[in-house]
Amino acid sequence: LESRTRALDHCIEVGINYIDAMAGPEVAAYGQLLKGKRDKFYFGYAWWQKETRIAQYRSADRLLQALDENLQTTGLGYVDVWRLALPENMVADAAENQKVEESTIEALSKAKQAGKARFTGVSTHNREWLKSLIERYPKEIEVVLFPYTAGSRELPTDSLFDAIRKNDVGAFGIKPFADNALFTGTGAPNDPHRADDDRRARLALRNILSNPAITAPIPGLITVQQIDNAVQAIRERRELDLHEKAELEDATRKMWARLNPGHEWLRDWEYV
Numbered sequence: 001l002e003s004r005t006r007a008l009d010h011c012i013e014v015g016i017n018y019i020d021a022m023a024g025p026e027v028a029a030y031g032q033l034l035k036g037k038r039d040k041f042y043f044g045y046a047w048w049q050k051e052t053r054i055a056q057y058r059s060a061d062r063l064l065q066a067l068d069e070n071l072q073t074t075g076l077g078y079v080d081v082w083r084l085a086l087p088e089n090m091v092a093d094a095a096e097n098q099k100v101e102e103s104t105i106e107a108l109s110k111a112k113q114a115g116k117a118r119f120t121g122v123s124t125h126n127r128e129w130l131k132s133l134i135e136r137y138p139k140e141i142e143v144v145l146f147p148y149t150a151g152s153r154e155l156p157t158d159s160l161f162d163a164i165r166k167n168d169v170g171a172f173g174i175k176p177f178a179d180n181a182l183f184t185g186t187g188a189p190n191d192p193h194r195a196d197d198d199r200r201a202r203l204a205l206r207n208i209l210s211n212p213a214i215t216a217p218i219p220g221l222i223t224v225q226q227i228d229n230a231v232q233a234i235r236e237r238r239e240l241d242l243h244e245k246a247e248l249e250d251a252t253r254k255m256w257a258r259l260n261p262g263h264e265w266l267r268d269w270e271y272v
Contacts, residue, residue, distance in 0.1 A: 003222065004033055010224045012040050014231045020044035020145070020172065020218050022085065024070075031074025038076075044145075044172070045079035046123060052100045053087050059099075060106035067111060082117035083145050083172075084108060086124040101133070108140045119143055121170070125265060127160050127272060134163040141169060147269040148173025148217065150182050150204035151252035155271045161213045176204055176217040179263045182255045189225065201226075202233035203240065203248045210238040 011017070019034075019041050021027045027047055034041065050066035052058050057066060063084070071077060084104050091097040108120035121143030124130055134141050144164065152173070154161050164171050177183065182200050185193030201219070208217045221227045240248060259266060 001029060001033065004029065006224060007222060007227060008033055008037065008041075010227050011221075012037070014227060016221075016227065016231070018042045018044065018216060020081075020083075022046050022048060024049050027070065027076075028074050031076050035075065042080040043076065044081040044083055044143075045076075045117075046083055046085040048085035051085045052104055053085055058096070058103050060103045060110065063103060063107035064110060067107070067116060071116065078115060079117050081119045081121065081143050081170075082108060082111055083121040083123050083143050086122050086129075088125040090126055090129050105137050105140050112140075119170070121145070123174075125268070127269070131160045131163045134160075134167055134169055138167045138169075141167075143170040143172070143215075145172045145174060145218075146272070147175045147266055148208060148214065148272060149175055149178045149252075149255075149266060149269065150200075150207060150248065151178070151255060152208075152269055153271050154211065160272050161211070164213050170215045171213055172215055173208060173217045175263075175266060176208055176219050177201065178255050178266050179260050181259045181263070182251060187226075189223075198229045200248070200251050201229055202236065203244055203251070205230060205233040206236060206238055207240055207248055209234070210240070 017040065019030060021030050021044065024047050027045060030043065034043065047066065047070050050057055050070065051063065057063055084107065086100065086104065091100055104122060108117070111117040112120050119142045121141050122133060123145035125147060127146070130144055130146055134144065180187065182204060183197040185191040185197045205217060205219065208214055219230060221230055256267065
């Protein structure tokens with residue numbers, strides 16, 4: 001908690017104001033850390049252990065009950081963004097998948113009406129499903145969260161971004177550094193590759209932010225130095241020049257080659 005406190009305080013100093021938490025322990029930690037700082041941050045919330053990835057939470061009543069319990073436990077009171085964590089891919093059984101969708105939309109709508117979530121949306125690893133949900137439920141799907149790495153590109157036709165732009169949906173990209181496969185070093189302050197890795201991180205963030213449909217990447221900043229490096233990227237120009245594009249393309253080719261075991265699915269998001 002001490003290191004997270006330092007990171008949060010530094011975020012306030014430099015003007016970073018969005019936090020996204022995905023799992024129960026993480027949400028609980030931020031519930032404690034945000035006391036006295038709640039007005040400084042927009043809080044994006046998902047508690048996947050009590051959402052539709054788990055079969056027993058595929059009803060609106062169970063989802064809302066879990067939200068109430070979690071808000072009371074963490075002391076948050078409300079969340080700025082409830083981006084409910086859907087199964088990573090569509091459920092094979094069509095009836096069960098319809099149940100997931102209907103319970104999700106009903107729960108998000110009721111949570112917003114009750115003032116427990118200011119904005120609502122979903123996250124999933126299935127591009128086609130996400131696009132379909134935006135198009136069919138534009139009122140409830142105000143925010144989406146999906147993988148978008150340093151090597152991701154927009155499809156020339158039938159892109160997820162077509163639906164995002166048309167419906168004015170907020171878009172957050174996870175895994176911008178492909179689970180750190182973009183880097184050659186360890187991330188330690190004294191690592192000999194730190195300067196090069198910092199530069200790759202800035203190139204990746206600038207490249208992602210050059211897509212105006214992206215609200216923000218979620219890089220998972222855990223140290224003051226990483227925060228400062230991200231801020232430096234934001235202050236640099238968005239568009240990469242030809243030399244920088246070539247440099248990032250080389251780095252992303254190597255990134256795909258050294259993806260960590262269990263994260264090969266990120267390749268499915270090379271084109272969005």
